[in-house]
Amino acid sequence: MELIVYAPFAASALLAVSGPRLAARMPPATGTRLLLTAGLACALTSLLSLALLAATLIGRLPLVAAVGAWSGDRLRHADPVSPLTAKTAILTLATIAIALVWTAARRARALHRARHASARLGPRTGRLAVLDQPAIEAFAVPAGRGQQGRIVVSTGMLRTLNAEERQVLLAHETAHLDHRHHRHRTLAALITAADPLLAPLPAAIHHLTERWADEDAAATVTDRSLTARALARAALAARHDERPSPRSAVLCFGRSDVPGRVRALLAGTPARRPVIVAVLTAALTACLVSAAEAGNDTAHLFGRARHGYHARPLGITAATTHEARHLITVLDHRTDGSR
Known part of the structure; x- marks a missing residue:
């Protein structure tokens, strides 16, 4: 386990730089799924690499060595990973665990608030709910499993668009609900929390899901120019709206990279880009193979350490006592040095 254990980190950095650009060149539905799959694979293999790096240091502890039935001393001599690298891996894993919990809680709280606010709009008579207010606003609120979401549109938005453009708006928001794009965005946020090297992923997935809904709307009204015009008109009308953008749980119309989306529609x-798909698939496979090889190397490392265990067997109770005595000795030396 030497350089190969760091391959997932290199793959994550490469995906962060080139992945969004490659995904933007293919149909947005394909690009969204492929980018999320690649990001998830990079995140999982990076976590595995961090765990392998951390295991080399944790495995040296007398209690852990006693439970695992291997020699901590032999593992220390055979280990190619420096203690500083292993400690950094442990700290990174702890930070990632906190980030994952915080991200999941924040997303769940935002979705709960959005659904609660949607329920206060009145009894459900269908997907569409109209707000009697002049603000230029339109967004979709996803619902729970087995339920339909809700499309919320202000009267200000309805007055801005003509009848055909309103069909584009409704088709766009319906696509968000039908494809459950909020799940794609939540997964992208969790992947980034697990692998900070993939920081550009959420913005790329946000753009791709908006493009996905644009393409569905264009297919529904069978007019790409009309779809582009409706999107541009809504964005121009909302340009002077000083209110903050809605929370991440809702999916808005005309609020994200409108010029780029209009250009793509026109x-x-x-x-389809089969070559790009093949390249990303090959890179993904190489990343998985490297992670598996690093796992095998670590297993062999602990296997060699297990061969030396019979020379000095150590029970769990003795290991705990030995660990405590070692800690006391270290503290005593530090106390004497400070005097």
């Missing part, structure tokens, strides 16, 4: 239906 450029025509995106072509």
Whole structure:
């Protein structure tokens, strides 16, 4: 286990730089799924690499060595990972665990608040709810499993668009609900929390899901120019709206990279890119293989350490006592040095 254990980190950095650009060149539905799959694989293999690096130091503890039935001393001599690297891996894993819990809680809280606010709009008579207010606003609020979400549109938005453009808006928001794009965005946020090297992923997935809904709307009204015009008109009307953007749990119309989305609509239906898919798939496979190889190397390392265990067997109770005595000795030396 030497350089190969760091391969997932290199793959994550490479995906962060090139992944969004490659995904933007293919149909947005394909790009979204492929980018999320690659990001999830990089995050999981990076976590595995961190765990392998941390295990080399944790395995040296007398109590852990006694439970695992291997020699901590032999593991220390055979281990190619420096203690500083292993300690950094342990600290990184602890930080990632906190980030994952915080991100999941924040997303769940935002979704709960959005659904609660949607329920206060009145009894459900369908997907569409109209707000009697001049603000230019339209967004979709996802619902729970087995339920339909809700499309919320202000009267200010309805007055801004003509009848055909309103069809585009409703088709766009319906696509968000039907495809459950809030789950794609939540997964992207969790992947980034697990692998900070993939920081550009949430913004890329946000853009791709908006493009996905744009393409569905264009297919529904069978007019790409009309879809682009409705999107541009809504964005221009909301340009002077000083209110903050809605929470991450809702999916808005005309609020994200409108110029790029309009250009993509006017450029025509995106072509399939089998070469890009093949390249990303090959890179993903190489990342998984490298992680598996690093795991095998670590298993062999602990296997060699287990061969030396019979020379000095140590029970769990004795290991705990030995660990406590070692800690007391270290503290005594530090106390004497400070005097």
